[in-house]
Amino acid sequence: MxxxxxxxxxxxxxxxxxxxxxxxxxxxxxxxxxxxxxGITSAHVGIVAMVLFGVFFDAIEQNTVGIAGPMLREQWGLGGTEIGLLNTATFTAVALGRVLAGALMDRFGRRMLLGLNLLVFAFGSVLCAIAPNYEVLVGARFLVGLGLGGEIATAVIMLAEFFSAKHRGTAVGLINVAAAGLGNMLAPLFGVIVFAVFSGDDGWRWLFGTLVLPALAVVVYRRALPETPRYLAAQxxxxxxxxxxxxxxxxxxxxxxxxxxxxxxxxxxxEHASAPTARWTELLGPAYRRSTLALAIAVTMSYAAQISMLTLIPVILTERGMSITSALWYTLVMQSGSLVGALTAAGLARRLPRRLTLTAAAMLGVVAGLGFGFFATNIALVLAFGFLFNFSVIILNTTIWLFAPEQYPTRIRGLATSVILAIGSLSGGLFPLIAGAVLDGYGVGAMFAVLAGLFAVCALAVRFPRETFGQPMPEDR
Structure with a gap:
C-alpha cells in the first residue's frame, strides 16, 4: 500500500x-x-485469470469443426466444401456477434458482455450435440458463433484497458497464449480424450456437448470481474x-x-459528463480511416489463413492414410507453434514496434505456406512447416489484437476493435470454403500457395497504421 x-x-x-x-x-x-x-498486483492476476479461463475454452470450441470433420465426413458423407461451410456459419456469426458486442460494450460497458456471450454459446453447443442432420448443425454453429463473437474482442479491450503501456502488450498477448496457444494446441488432445471416452458414432456429439459445462463455470467465476477504469472515466x-x-x-x-x-x-x-457516443462513420473518417482499412485488410488475410489451416489439416492428414487419432496427435504437434508464437508475441510487445513485428511474422508465414505446400514430402517436414505456419499466424493475430485498440480513444475503442476483428472472423468463416474447394480441385500445394499469398498481402497492409509502441492509449479529453 x-x-x-x-x-x-x-x-x-x-x-x-x-x-x-x-x-x-x-x-x-x-x-x-x-x-x-x-504496478501489477494480485487483483491484476485475478482479472487476467478470469478473462483467460474463458478464451481458453473458446479456442478449443473453434477447433471442434476441424476435429469432428473426419468423423462427419465418414458418417454424413461431407466433403471439404461442406465442412468448410460449418466454419463459415460459425465465423459469419462470430463477425456479427463481434459487431453487436462492440456497439454494446461502448454503451453499456465491457463487463456485461463477457457473461452474456458465454450463455448464448452454451445454448448453441447443446444444439450442436443433439443436431439430427447437417442443416440443423449448420444453424447451431451459427448460434455458437454469435455467443463466441464478442468474447475475444471484449477480452482484448478489457486487458488493454487494465494495464499501462509497459505491461499492455504482455497482458493482451496472454490472451493468445491461452486461446491460440494452449487452446489451439490442446484442442486435438481434447478431441482424443473425448473420442477415447465416447468411442461410438456419437463421439462428435460429445465433443460439442462437453464444452457446455466449462462455459457455465466461467460465467460464475467472473462475477468478481470489475468494469475497466478507462471506460468508467470516459463515461x-x-x-x-x-x-x-x-x-x-x-x-x-x-x-x-x-x-x-x-x-x-x-x-x-x-465529473458526470459522458464521452460523445461512438458513430460508425468515424471509423472511416479522416482521423481513423488509414488505420481502420489497413488493419481490416491485415486481419482478413491472417484469419483466412489460420482458420483454413485449422479446419482442413485433419482432413488432409486422414486422406494421407492416417487414422483420426494419429491425425489429431500430429495436429497437436503443429499447433504447439501457436503456443510458442503467442509467448513470442507477448515478449516482443514490450521490445519491438508493432509494425516491425507484424511484417516479420507475415513474411515467415509466406515461407511456411510455400514450404508446407511444395516441400513437405515427409512427416518431419509436415510437422516443421505446420509448426512455423501456426507460429507465424499467431504472432500476427496477437499483435493485431494489441495494435487495434491502441489506435482509438475509449469511447470508440470497443466498436472499432470489434469491427476490425469481426471482418477477420467473417474472412475466417468464408475463406475455408475457398480453401476447401481449391484443396478438392487442385490439391494441397495449390491450397497452401493461396495461403502464402494471403500472408504476403498482410505484410504490405501492416505498414500503414500509425505506430503506437510505448505510447499511452488515446482519450478524447
Whole structure:
C-alpha cells in the first residue's frame, strides 16, 4: 500500500509533468500515471485469470469443426466444401456477434458482455450435440458463433484497458497464449480424450456437448470481474473509476479497501459528463480511416489463413492414410507453434514496434505456406512447416489484437476493435470454403500457395497504421 499513499504527494508536482498525475493533465495521462504507480498486483492476476479461463475454452470450441470433420465426413458423407461451410456459419456469426458486442460494450460497458456471450454459446453447443442432420448443425454453429463473437474482442479491450503501456502488450498477448496457444494446441488432445471416452458414432456429439459445462463455470467465476477504469472515466464516472483503481492498488477485487486515493481528478462540471457516443462513420473518417482499412485488410488475410489451416489439416492428414487419432496427435504437434508464437508475441510487445513485428511474422508465414505446400514430402517436414505456419499466424493475430485498440480513444475503442476483428472472423468463416474447394480441385500445394499469398498481402497492409509502441492509449479529453 506504500505506493498508493505516495500518490497525493505526487499530485502537487509541476503541472504538465507526465509523472505527476496533475489534475490539469489529459485524462489519458492521469490514467497512465495511476497504472504506472500501482504496478501489477494480485487483483491484476485475478482479472487476467478470469478473462483467460474463458478464451481458453473458446479456442478449443473453434477447433471442434476441424476435429469432428473426419468423423462427419465418414458418417454424413461431407466433403471439404461442406465442412468448410460449418466454419463459415460459425465465423459469419462470430463477425456479427463481434459487431453487436462492440456497439454494446461502448454503451453499456465491457463487463456485461463477457457473461452474456458465454450463455448464448452454451445454448448453441447443446444444439450442436443433439443436431439430427447437417442443416440443423449448420444453424447451431451459427448460434455458437454469435455467443463466441464478442468474447475475444471484449477480452482484448478489457486487458488493454487494465494495464499501462509497459505491461499492455504482455497482458493482451496472454490472451493468445491461452486461446491460440494452449487452446489451439490442446484442442486435438481434447478431441482424443473425448473420442477415447465416447468411442461410438456419437463421439462428435460429445465433443460439442462437453464444452457446455466449462462455459457455465466461467460465467460464475467472473462475477468478481470489475468494469475497466478507462471506460468508467470516459463515461464521466470518475468516482467509480477511482474505486476500481484503489482495488487494483490494494490487490482486492472484493471487500473493503482500507486506504483510498483520488487517482483521477477532473473539473466538477465534467465529473458526470459522458464521452460523445461512438458513430460508425468515424471509423472511416479522416482521423481513423488509414488505420481502420489497413488493419481490416491485415486481419482478413491472417484469419483466412489460420482458420483454413485449422479446419482442413485433419482432413488432409486422414486422406494421407492416417487414422483420426494419429491425425489429431500430429495436429497437436503443429499447433504447439501457436503456443510458442503467442509467448513470442507477448515478449516482443514490450521490445519491438508493432509494425516491425507484424511484417516479420507475415513474411515467415509466406515461407511456411510455400514450404508446407511444395516441400513437405515427409512427416518431419509436415510437422516443421505446420509448426512455423501456426507460429507465424499467431504472432500476427496477437499483435493485431494489441495494435487495434491502441489506435482509438475509449469511447470508440470497443466498436472499432470489434469491427476490425469481426471482418477477420467473417474472412475466417468464408475463406475455408475457398480453401476447401481449391484443396478438392487442385490439391494441397495449390491450397497452401493461396495461403502464402494471403500472408504476403498482410505484410504490405501492416505498414500503414500509425505506430503506437510505448505510447499511452488515446482519450478524447
Amino acid at each position: 506504500d505506493n498508493v499513499r505516495a500518490v497525493p504527494d505526487a499530485v502537487s508536482n509541476a503541472p504538465g509533468d507526465p509523472e505527476s498525475g496533475d489534475a490539469a493533465g489529459p485524462l489519458a495521462e492521469q490514467i497512465e500515471t495511476a497504472y504506472r504507480r500501482i 464521466g464516472r470518475i468516482t467509480e473509476a477511482n474505486t476500481v483503481l484503489n482495488r487494483l492498488a490494494a490487490g482486492k477485487l472484493r471487500g473493503d479497501v482500507a486506504h483510498t486515493v483520488q487517482y483521477l481528478v477532473v473539473p466538477d462540471e465534467r
